[in-house]
Amino acid sequence: MPVKLNPVVVEQVLALMEQIPPGKVASYGQIARLIGRPQNSRLVAQIISQADLYGNYPCHRLVNHAGRLAPAWEEQEHLLWAEGVIFKPNGCVDMKTCQWEK
Template sequence: MTVLNQALAQQVLDLVDRIPRGRVASYGQIARLVGRPRNARLVAKIISQAERYGGHHPCHRVVNAAGRLAPVWPDQEALLWAEGVDCKKPGVVDMKLYQWEK
């Protein structure tokens, strides 16, 4: 991994750490906040590999722009529910109610 990618990964995960309990952010929102507005997929990849960077990050608080949860992470909905985030239908968070305003 290049130094640039390592630094970007750290920026992304630092932002993920700042998402409050009971709130969610989208991959695109995180990408914009780190100055890479066209790189939502890269943010998703970094988040999917968060364990490589050490520490514990609340990655379950990041969803896609429509509020859909990660299809390969069956525990994500339960983790969000435990923080008070209800899904408006299975696997979809109501972004109007729960999006982190940063």
């Protein structure tokens, strides 16, 4: 069952997520900082996990600060790879090359 989230914060996160271009990724913490909530990267992850309730968003472009993918979402790697995202040998996104600069 979805957790009730602040609609203003949800809109801020989703609006930023839409701005991430193909071939780039952002971290949960980066999005949290951009909406003025630097301590709320888990809140961003929570919103992303429920994003399908609000429409079609490029959730696959969000990773953790080290470039790790969502653990239970195998399709994420394929979607990013198809956009040209570069991965390191350990399977993480190369954040130096592919992190969205906003």
